[in-house]
Amino acid sequence: MNRAGFIIIGLTLCLVAAEAVADVVAVVSAKNPVTTLSKSQVVDIFLGKTSRFPYGSQAVPIDQVEGSAARDEFYLKFSDKSPAQLKAHWSKIIFTGRGQPPRDVSNSFEVKKFLNENPNAIGYIEQSAVDGSVKVLLSQ
Template identity: 65%
Template structure:
């Protein structure tokens, strides 16, 4: 009987792992389809979102736009591109703001609003779920 309970726990654990993996969306960095930037590295994207630079690789102004704090897309983006958790990101921006070296990116409510703003502004850089990409925006991550 104990072996059956143990086997049930193992199967339940695998199921939870699979569900957690499926819940993670494929979040990609995007710019307006009219933006001349074709590709960017993870480091270039991270530097813009962490306030280390305000320019695209070719020199144009870059305006980062974040999804709302607490969204899954935001957490996944920062973890994948900067290696920072939500608490580490808060600490990063607290230091930058305190020292007067910058302000965090503009924040919008969700991916749909972010996509609309990026599509309308050739200087904007944001991130959305890959499934939301259409001809108004383009993915800029180097494969």
């Protein structure tokens, strides 16, 4: 194959990979009274810096599984942390006894299911998965 063929294949693969990662949004249950949070408030909840919503209720962050495209995109876009930086962050927090990382579930459907069962939970899902069961707090 010639050089132009490799370039075309490479560009096609890049476009396919870019489409595979959808926009990720921070969400809560439609039953949760929170209507909006700032980027820093969302990040503080997910990084264990705060455990409460602004109105005082417990905030329970829910991650998607390590290595998932949604998780990687969420942390890169919202906290500017790579997967390695996130792992280092939680290793330090766990080692010093200051907290535990969020519970994780397998995908956006499971996040919505958990939010429905736990109105104080907060998670992130692909924007395409948003429906009436959740409220979008923040998109990037």
